[in-house]
Amino acid sequence: DPHGKFSIDPQFGIIRSKKQLDHEAQSVVVLTVQSQLGNSPVYSSTQVNISVTDINDNPPVFLTKSDKVTISHTQPPGTAVYIAHAEDKDSGLNGAVKYSIASKQSNAFSIDPSLGVVNLTRTVFAEKQQEYTLHIAAEDGGSPPLTSLLTLTAINLTERRLDSLAVKIVILDINDNSPSFMSLPLSYVMEDVEVGFLVHHIIAKDPDEGRNGQVTYHILSGNENKAFVLDKITGLLTTAQLLDHEVQERYSLTVMALDDGSPALSATQVLTITVLDVNDETPVFLKQLYETAVHENRDPGEFVIKVEAVDRDAGLNSMLQYEILPGAGYEKFKMNSDNGELVTAASLDRETQEVFSIKGNSCHDLGSPSRSSTAQLYLTVLDENDHSPLFAKTQYQISVTEDLEEGSAILDLSASDEDDGLNGEVMYSLIDDTYGAFAIDSVTGSIVTTKALDRETKSQYTFRAVASDCSTHFPRSTTVSCKIHLTVVAENSFNSAFCGVTVLIQDVNDNVPKFEQSYYKALVWEGQSPKTDIIQVFAADLDSGLNGETEYSILSGNENATFLIDSTRGILATNTGLDYETTSSYRFLVLLASDRGTPSLNSTATVLITVLDVNDNPPVFSSPEYHVHVKESIPVGTHITEVSAKDCDAGTNAEITYAIISGNDRGHFYLDGRTGSVNLVKTLDYEDTMKFTLIIQAT
Numbered sequence: 001d002p003h004g005k006f007s008i009d010p011q012f013g014i015i016r017s018k019k020q021l022d023h024e025a026q027s028v029v030v031l032t033v034q035s036q037l038g039n040s041p042v043y044s045s046t047q048v049n050i051s052v053t054d055i056n057d058n059p060p061v062f063l064t065k066s067d068k069v070t071i072s073h074t075q076p077p078g079t080a081v082y083i084a085h086a087e088d089k090d091s092g093l094n095g096a097v098k099y100s101i102a103s104k105q106s107n108a109f110s111i112d113p114s115l116g117v118v119n120l121t122r123t124v125f126a127e128k129q130q131e132y133t134l135h136i137a138a139e140d141g142g143s144p145p146l147t148s149l150l151t152l153t154a155i156n157l158t159e160r161r162l163d164s165l166a167v168k169i170v171i172l173d174i175n176d177n178s179p180s181f182m183s184l185p186l187s188y189v190m191e192d193v194e195v196g197f198l199v200h201h202i203i204a205k206d207p208d209e210g211r212n213g214q215v216t217y218h219i220l221s222g223n224e225n226k227a228f229v230l231d232k233i234t235g236l237l238t239t240a241q242l243l244d245h246e247v248q249e250r251y252s253l254t255v256m257a258l259d260d261g262s263p264a265l266s267a268t269q270v271l272t273i274t275v276l277d278v279n280d281e282t283p284v285f286l287k288q289l290y291e292t293a294v295h296e297n298r299d300p301g302e303f304v305i306k307v308e309a310v311d312r313d314a315g316l317n318s319m320l321q322y323e324i325l326p327g328a329g330y331e332k333f334k335m336n337s338d339n340g341e342l343v344t345a346a347s348l349d350r351e352t353q354e355v356f357s358i359k360g361n362s363c364h365d366l367g368s369p370s371r372s373s374t375a376q377l378y379l380t381v382l383d384e385n386d387h388s389p390l391f392a393k394t395q396y397q398i399s400v401t402e403d404l405e406e407g408s409a410i411l412d413l414s415a416s417d418e419d420d421g422l423n424g425e426v427m428y429s430l431i432d433d434t435y436g437a438f439a440i441d442s443v444t445g446s447i448v449t450t451k452a453l454d455r456e457t458k459s460q461y462t463f464r465a466v467a468s469d470c471s472t473h474f475p476r477s478t479t480v481s482c483k484i485h486l487t488v489v490a491e492n493s494f495n496s497a498f499c500g501v502t503v504l505i506q507d508v509n510d511n512v513p514k515f516e517q518s519y520y521k522a523l524v525w526e527g528q529s530p531k532t533d534i535i536q537v538f539a540a541d542l543d544s545g546l547n548g549e550t551e552y553s554i555l556s557g558n559e560n561a562t563f564l565i566d567s568t569r570g571i572l573a574t575n576t577g578l579d580y581e582t583t584s585s586y587r588f589l590v591l592l593a594s595d596r597g598t599p600s601l602n603s604t605a606t607v608l609i610t611v612l613d614v615n616d617n618p619p620v621f622s623s624p625e626y627h628v629h630v631k632e633s634i635p636v637g638t639h640i641t642e643v644s645a646k647d648c649d650a651g652t653n654a655e656i657t658y659a660i661i662s663g664n665d666r667g668h669f670y671l672d673g674r675t676g677s678v679n680l681v682k683t684l685d686y687e688d689t690m691k692f693t694l695i696i697q698a699t
Helices: none
Strands: 006-008 015-017 028-036 043-051 066-071 080-083 097-104 109-111 117-120 131-140 147-156 186-190 198-201 215-221 228-230 236-239 250-259 266-276 289-295 303-306 320-324 333-335 341-344 355-365 372-382 409-412 426-430 438-440 446-449 462-469 477-483 489-493 519-525 533-536 550-556 563-565 571-574 585-595 602-612 639-642 658-662 669-671 677-680 695-698
Touching: 006 028, 066 080, 080 147, 097 109, 109 131, 186 198, 198 266, 215 228, 228 250, 289 303, 303 372, 320 333, 426 438, 519 533, 550 563, 563 585, 658 669
Parallel strands: 066 147, 186 266, 289 372, 519 602
Antiparallel strands: 006 015, 028 043, 080 117, 097 131, 109 117, 131 147, 198 236, 215 250, 228 236, 250 266, 303 341, 320 355, 333 341, 355 372, 409 446, 426 462, 438 446, 462 477, 477 489, 533 571, 550 585, 563 571, 585 602, 639 677, 658 695, 669 677
16 A cells, blocks of 8 residues: 555554545555564564546546548448547446437438447538538446537539649558557456456457457457357457456456457457456354364363364465354353464363353355354363262261171162262272171172171171272272271362373274183173173273274074173173073184274184083972882891982083982881982881871982
């Protein structure tokens, strides 16, 4: 801005004009604007393109106010006798000139409205009129139009019958001058103009006369997509189709001005047309939904995610500003308006709010009017082990009688942990000597007796119970002291937490997940409830990110869906109850470990699952009753009968022992506990006892 025509508000950046602007002097102004934060030496700059819109403030101007031309009766109708030319400094329709004869003494003349060529309409005779006066008007296409006049005097030189002799010498023109361009080789047009908009007025002059000086205009190259059309007579260049700055921002048209001489002469000019951008493109986010996770308890300023949008416009129209629109929980985050980086504005607490769904992540460009778009952010707060288990009560008091049976539950301890997952899963244990009298269920916290109690031997027990979470990193615990008959006091113990820094390198998926073993063996008891864990397998993938994330599945050998596997942790579990008596082993269960890369890589491992027998089947006698008849005279030692029972279980669970549990009070019979053979061991006396009913138990 060397002439100081503009000023800018240093605080708000508002640009204002200081002096009157003149489209004819300068139609486009390119300002370089610099911004600086305080006294910082760091600054940024941008360009502001200002198009000065033309108004119709210049009338067409003839080179002279009046002119003369000679005519003769020898000239036929249609002969061009004069070319009127007026120039208008305005542009577009404001500078497009049309010609007309405002007043005339005769109808012997006509004028071409575009070219200004004055033609004879008939033959003129001196006897009728020797001189003609025409008022030629030049009018532009502005609103309202501006006009100027030229007075043209046509003198008829037709010979008269006089005593003198007149000799007329006419110097004929030859085509010895090429057209020369008068218009500038540079033009600007906004991209949103309609079809038919006047882009540029190409003007070339040829000092020759007649046809030698008549110029036509042609586009030689640069208009392959037919974006423009050139009127070959007037030189008016208009748009033939809609323009798009984002598709093509500059055109270089090679324009030729050609006269009508023989041979014809020409001149060329490269016309550069710059398509100026308007804010017609809306910013577009690279994703409509951004999902990420952030750890709780981090200091404000923790990086969360970076969102990004693109705008196909240029300059200020493409410069984007990001913001979070008001919504639930938005005050806990802060968005960098320039680069789209989201950071925490406060420390997050998963136990207070675990998920943030921010629907108003917005960006807008700096165009006028501004355009904007929105995307959604879905943030999950990851748990840290920041809570210790807490017992439901701080004091416990219990009295028990000494005649409790072994295994009796005497107290149910209960502790809860607000953390999530393993961090919130509580396990119980006893850390003091209970003299073998008590034990605690690690899962339920139930304290039971493990032997008979005797008040006379020991009347009071004091021990401590611990509730610990299952965090794999720095587990937390709470200890409680228990006194039977006395008050229980709880005290908390806190451990320190540490964090690590991980540097991620962009990965290529070139490593296959590998199982720690290609063949696994596992044992599981029959009769367990569904979802019972059997074995945990692990496959390591040296890649990182999605390429190194392993998912587990069962590839084959699971036809009846007997098993299932946790796709993330690799824990193989039962899906249905197992029955040793139906299937004692599963030999061909093939597991698949796949990474999440593209394309995905995988490996397999085979698991042999052996079902362990549970003593879930009682022995069954081959007959519910055995009837035997013997004589009273049979000798001692005689084999009476043999009982037999079968057990569907296996191993020791199927080993049967026989015993007489009633009916042999006087000891007449002996039962072999292993074979089930019944023998006489005492003499029988029919008169004493004529019938024995033995109840035999198979165990």
